[in-house]
Amino acid sequence: MSKVNPKFAIELSKYGSNDFHACFNCGNCTATCSLSNAEDSFPRELIRYATLGLENELKASLKPWECYYCGDCSIQCPRQAEPGELMMSLRRWLTSKYDWTGLSGVFYRSLSVTILAFVLIFAAVLILADSFAWNLQNMMHVGHLFEMTVIFMVLLVIFIPNLLRMWYFTILKPNVKAHPKIYFIALSDLFVHMFTQKRMKDCETKDNFRWLEHFILVIAYLSLLFTTVFLNWFNTESLFVVILGYVESFFIFIITIDFVSSRINKNKALNKFSQLSDWLFVIWLMIMGLTAFFVRLFIDTGIIENNKWVYIIHFTILAQWALIIVPFGKWTHFLYRSFAMYFSKIKSLAIAQ
Numbered sequence: 001m002s003k004v005n006p007k008f009a010i011e012l013s014k015y016g017s018n019d020f021h022a023c024f025n026c027g028n029c030t031a032t033c034s035l036s037n038a039e040d041s042f043p044r045e046l047i048r049y050a051t052l053g054l055e056n057e058l059k060a061s062l063k064p065w066e067c068y069y070c071g072d073c074s075i076q077c078p079r080q081a082e083p084g085e086l087m088m089s090l091r092r093w094l095t096s097k098y099d100w101t102g103l104s105g106v107f108y109r110s111l112s113v114t115i116l117a118f119v120l121i122f123a124a125v126l127i128l129a130d131s132f133a134w135n136l137q138n139m140m141h142v143g144h145l146f147e148m149t150v151i152f153m154v155l156l157v158i159f160i161p162n163l164l165r166m167w168y169f170t171i172l173k174p175n176v177k178a179h180p181k182i183y184f185i186a187l188s189d190l191f192v193h194m195f196t197q198k199r200m201k202d203c204e205t206k207d208n209f210r211w212l213e214h215f216i217l218v219i220a221y222l223s224l225l226f227t228t229v230f231l232n233w234f235n236t237e238s239l240f241v242v243i244l245g246y247v248e249s250f251f252i253f254i255i256t257i258d259f260v261s262s263r264i265n266k267n268k269a270l271n272k273f274s275q276l277s278d279w280l281f282v283i284w285l286m287i288m289g290l291t292a293f294f295v296r297l298f299i300d301t302g303i304i305e306n307n308k309w310v311y312i313i314h315f316t317i318l319a320q321w322a323l324i325i326v327p328f329g330k331w332t333h334f335l336y337r338s339f340a341m342y343f344s345k346i347k348s349l350a351i352a353q
């Protein structure tokens with residue numbers, strides 16, 4: 001039997017959307033959205049679920065992750081119910097449901113807790129630097145170890161359990177019977193969507209520039225991660241690796257500058273209702289790319305010893321990014337969206353079977 005949460009609208013408003021009750025079920029959004037088909041009345045069906053507070057049905061749905069917020073539905077809505085923003089808010093809400101620690105939900109809902117966590121990490125970096133007598137070589141060595149440790153810890157302790165919870169809500173609980181072979185066949189969808197975000201190109205309103213920016217950003221971010229963690233960018237003598245890192249951090253900075261400016265100008269539907277998590281994601285990524293660039297530049301020009309503060313800022317931004325934004329913030333959307341495409345494929349193959 002379906003479980004109804006009469007306070008769902010209040011809960012969801014803490015994740016963004018609070019206009020969806022204006023919906024009078026006309027179906028314009030479904031007629032507009034390229035995700036809807038004969039079987040799926042998307043996004044109208046999810047609007048009904050949200051209005052009725054059908055939490056389990058929402059938790060079992062992968063559809064909010066397929067939406068890339070083109071905004072066509074919101075433009076066509078005669079009631080300004082903002083269905084595109086509802087999908088965005090559902091993605092934030094779902095993130096908090098997948099997360100076993102509950103911290104995603106806390107950070108989404110509370111500005112003061114988020115600020116406190118950022119300040120505590122900054123204080124921890126200062127204490128650490130002081131304990132090393134502000135010795136730059138030692139700090140950089142610890143910074144490098146920190147990156148490697150956090151990547152594996154976040155994967156093991158946060159991401160794998162959370163993805164299992166997502167699988168439980170969307171595949172196991174709704175009783176989707178998929179042969180193990182299907183999990184292997186569908187794997188290509190996971191990697192294609194993770195690296196290319198191909199689904200974005202399926203939107204009715206084509207925005208190839210937005211897709212290209214996302215594509216370059218994902219590649220630049222993942223390769224800079226590899227360059228700093230596994231090729232030890234700040235300590236390498238290899239000219240190729242040094243230049244590679246400069247190029248990657250430059251692209252991250254340039255693209256995130258454009259994202260920040262779009263959010264300020266609200267020139268696209270997805271930028272109309274930016275939440276704290278959206279700002280933190282783009283601004284921290286931008287500063288991370290910029291400070292990484294300058295750390296390496298100061299090393300190459302021999303002035304880093306007199307400008308240790310650049311590394312302190314970089315390390316602080318990196319630690320806040322790795323301990324808050326990646327495991328509990330908007331970064332997770334990249335992961336859950338890719339797995340949603342994978343689980344969706346599994347579902348469709350299981351049904352076809």
Ligand code: SF4
Pocket residue numbers: 022023024025026027028029030044047073076077078079080081082083
């Ligand atoms: S277009 Fe607006 S009013 Fe019509 S079903 Fe969609 S959300 Fe509701």
Ligand code: SF4
Pocket residue numbers: 032033034035042043066067068069070071072073074083084087203
């Ligand atoms: S924002 Fe675009 S993809 Fe998302 S529900 Fe609306 S029309 Fe569909």
